[in-house]
Amino acid sequence: MQQKITLRLRPEEAFSESAIHRYISQHAGVKSTAISGYHTLKKSIDARGKNILYNITVNAFINEPFYHSTIQDFHFKDVQTSSKQVIIIGAGPAGLFAALKLIESGIKPIILERGKDVKSRRRDLAALNKQGIINPESNYCFGEGGAGTYSDGKLYTRSNKRGDINRILQLFVRFGAPDNILYDAHPHIGTNKLPQIITAMRELITSCGGEVLFNKKVVDFNLQNNTIKEVLTADLSKYSADAFVLATGHSARDIFELLHKKNILIEAKPFALGVRVEHPQTLIDSIQYHCNVRGEFLPPASYSLVEQVNEKGVFSFCMCPGGIIAPASTNPEELVVNGWSPSKRNNAFANSGMVVQVTSEDTYKHTQHLNINTDHPLRFMYFQQMVEQKAYQLGGGNFTAPAQRLVDFCTNKTSASIPENSYLPGLQSANLMSVLPDFIYKALSEGFQVFGKKKKGYYTNDAIVVATESRTSSPVRIPRNNETLEHPQLNNFYPCGEGAGYAGGIVSAAMDGERIASIICEKFSSLSNA
Template identity: 55%
Template structure:
């Protein structure tokens, strides 16, 4: 196998993002000319905007003879498991559920994936009805359906959870199923809301072709529990399904599952989460602030990450940006009538005129009414604020909003800015939605962020409420080693909905770990 020459360079964006110019620049840095190198393999790409002019850092391998064919690693092969005597029920077809199913297949276990929502193509019609007609389908929306919430949330693949699994493996599986190979190169990879549906569909077809099952519009309504052993589930149609184990990967918004576990006496716990608003700016403002140039040119739409520690009534709480969507849109993410929830998403090109980000504050256990609501205290707080947002905005999917400068002054906005949020906005005093404590923390955060990014905390931006589904307000406990519930054998809490992940990649890795834990449990019987 030929040994490549490794090289790292800093290039102007106009060169780094032009394929031919980049090729010539890399060869020149290696002391070569075209014709002396057979292949240039780009390994890593990141933007360095610390200097007066932003530059792009590239790391590449240059091959003077033909390179190996598996530069990105081997493709994954999935054996047939249709006749396997081992099976696992996976509740939820989000990132955790789909990757749990794929890993189960690799391990010789037949997965039976149950998804309450619809397949990704049919799901689009319900999203259109939500945006245009304000109709919320409780089983098919931006949170529920094939691919879960991640399908329509920009497709960001960056994660800090690198010790929980093999990030590169997850990315290679996504590329194998149609994602751009750029995600293997970029420092902050993303697929894009417009590209993810076809990738998710390809993952589903791989599961089915290998003999696994994926059932849509199949909502779990009960558990088959025998002496603290979970043997299966019951669906809304009354069908009882049994398997060797159940992986519960329902996502952070499956409130009926938390209610079911609580009702059946399965131990769950209240957990901290975060809550706040979406802030929307013109993307050009963010570009100019981050890149310090009038036009971004060849550079991608700029993003930001902000954090500030606030103090209110002798309590210190963090305020931070969450799920920042450059060149994106704000979308309605309610999962039941009578509530307003917002989230953000971006297409692959990130070419919207708007930038939006969640700006949220930490909600700790002492901020909830645990005494009255127990393990469901955080969930009840979410519901209370989401329902109040809906009521104050007129009991549709119109969202309450306020210009940011007015919010800082405690002044109702006389008019709102143009927005990417399709259902529309209503001018509201956001403190009435959030309550004085949350509003004060957010004000402190925004004032600090305005010092970090010129023009950020002014009436050129507006806030839209509420961003409440940042993570699960409930944790379903599990043993650290076996990943099983500590009191219920055969139950494997998984992913974001159980409190063990925070995004597409971390949820996927947790899904794989749970599938491996299922094999260990089955094999020890």
């Protein structure tokens, strides 16, 4: 017999096989020897009360032999001689998962990626962090694996209606992720492990006959009779295929500009912008776990905060416990920050984006000097770019970022000093009010004070805010037909993933990639049956 059992355990018990075994036998009312084994289905922490508990749901095997069958089988086909080919532009999660899905259906994907492979990309990140030199084609957003590669690798999403989350997690495990991501309530992989996983995905794609080509920046599309005929890359190569998937992410501004220039319909999409806040991890641990020192069986604590301030949503975004604030810019003279963590999340600081919703009325006021129409599809992108440029200037160059202590930020006081922090290119004390549009500054400073009331100790000058967190989601949507998922003007063109406005995060981008690949396969098979 197999029985699903939920246990509430003290942290030290949650990591003891014998304790779990004992509790299962008590719960099931059978002798310990009757339990041949168990596997974990769900694991989460309940830190609401004074005593912190783990909730662990297991599938216990009672009086029957134990077997472990959590890892799914995937059948990747040889696509070398496939009669159909799909060009995928961008090797982020959307592009890679689209390619894997196509291979499962026997169709050859050819990925064109503007950046470098994960290993070579690392050198460009080092130059950015140590010397403040950016490679516009190879950075935290561009290169193999996309923006998700050098991230925290958080794998949770609220978009559970958009696809099969478990399948995405299973695929990550298939390519080398630890299997606890299958049951942890807030799974994450960590920057140190992601590159090997991405490499394994590429090796599978190429071993099946697909192609992954680097330094292939798509710079133009040749159109013919409502279809894309071929794409051109910066090195003057041309690629044609039966279908084209555009999975270029939220930072490919040149792609948005190109689509607009070619009169391919795109739409402005509201997004959120703000700062990254960093606290000592010990402080966040003590707030979240109501203790002075975090016990050894608890992970570095995280938080999620949301508040409505002056009819504006202010919310935490992409929180990285034990993490590092990173320069996530893609262009010289524009400063964007984001965060990452290693798998152990064992750095001394906890950082999180803290951002405010941006609407059309907001952008209108702040982009009037650009002389663009109020309905210009790139208005949010220009607004985003303007704030990033101001942040770069205020930081003083070389990706040194402007920063302020948290209470000083909220009371509009330039900080006399900036405490020790995780941002490698260095921080410059500055008044962030001169970077952030007034409505963002006001909403953030009120929001931080409200959060300080909810979380005692959070509102402190031991924390810093760093500008600017501006790439929270795409500022543009590339429309697609609800059913065929094709672009309304081009019937072999599939906007996909975060850049097209249909995903936000690794898992949802991966699910969107799979969805697009499935619909392309259906189309090919219906054409061949016709």
